[in-house]
Amino acid sequence: SQQGEEDPQALSIQEGENATMNCSYKTSINNLQWYRQNSGRGLVHLILIRSNEREKHSGRLRVTLDTSKKSSSLLITASRAADTASYFCATESNFGNEKLTFGTGTRLTIIP
Amino acid sequence: DAMVIQNPRYQVTQFGKPVTLSCSQTLNHNVMYWYQQKSSQAPKLLFHYYDKDFNNEADTPDNFQSRRPNTSFCFLDIRSPGLGDAAMYLCATSSIAGEVQYFGPGTRLTVL
Numbered sequence: 001s002q003q004g005e006e007d008p009q010a011l012s013i014q015e016g017e018n019a020t021m022n023c024s025y026k027t028s029i030n031n032l033q034w035y036r037q038n039s040g041r042g043l044v045h046l047i048l049i050r051s052n053e054r055e056k057h058s059g060r061l062r063v064t065l066d067t068s069k070k071s072s073s074l075l076i077t078a079s080r081a082a083d084t085a086s087y088f089c090a091t092e093s094n095f096g097n098e099k100l101t102f103g104t105g106t107r108l109t110i111i112p
Numbered sequence: 113d114a115m116v117i118q119n120p121r122y123q124v125t126q127f128g129k130p131v132t133l134s135c136s137q138t139l140n141h142n143v144m145y146w147y148q149q150k151s152s153q154a155p156k157l158l159f160h161y162y163d164k165d166f167n168n169e170a171d172t173p174d175n176f177q178s179r180r181p182n183t184s185f186c187f188l189d190i191r192s193p194g195l196g197d198a199a200m201y202l203c204a205t206s207s208i209a210g211e212v213q214y215f216g217p218g219t220r221l222t223v224l
Binding site for chain 2: 030031033035040041042043044045048088092098099100101102103104105107
């Protein structure tokens with residue numbers, strides 16, 4: 001399977017703390033994306049990082065990409081209760097097959 | 113607002129009774145995707161359309177079919193639902209294959 005692995009599977013932190021989740025993948029990629037999913041809802045795109053980029057920021061989000069290790073991390077700073085959700089990484093392989101392969105997800109709970 | 117709409121949000125069907133889920137988009141995107149997501153799992157791609165070109169995943173059961181009559185609409189037909197087909201079905205669109213995907217809210221399918 002080309003599915004990515006995320007760790008931890010679940011993470012609980014206090015509001016205001018930083019949350020870090022990691023994604024590993026198996027094939028060479030064109031880009032890696034992070035999505036958020038609130039319970040029972042569709043996914044929402046957060047950030048896209050291309051294979052020639054190493055770090056990207058968007059508001060309280062920071063994403064890093066290490067293509068030599070085939071891994072990425074998502075950091076959420078100053079967490080809020082509204083950040084409680086599942087977070088998925090997704091990769092587009094460089095085979096040009098027009099699709100994303102999603103990781104297993106991290107369930108993040110922010111404790112008020 | 114431009115968006116991806118899925119109807120119905122909740123669908124209950126009986127074992128073996130055909131069901132159709134619908135997806136519409138106002139984004140005018142070329143690519144439309146159907147995913148199946150079971151509880152606490154990653155979305156699993158069933159198939160996607162690039163314009164009218166249909167791309168089926170190798171492991172998508174024959175029980176699942178799709179139609180895209182025009183750019184805006186896409187349908188998922190489950191010909192004979194089994195208990196194992198109970199899941200959330202997510203529709204997504206993309207203007208460029210492999211890039212950012214915009215998801216609908218999903219249809220929760222229950223099979224009795």
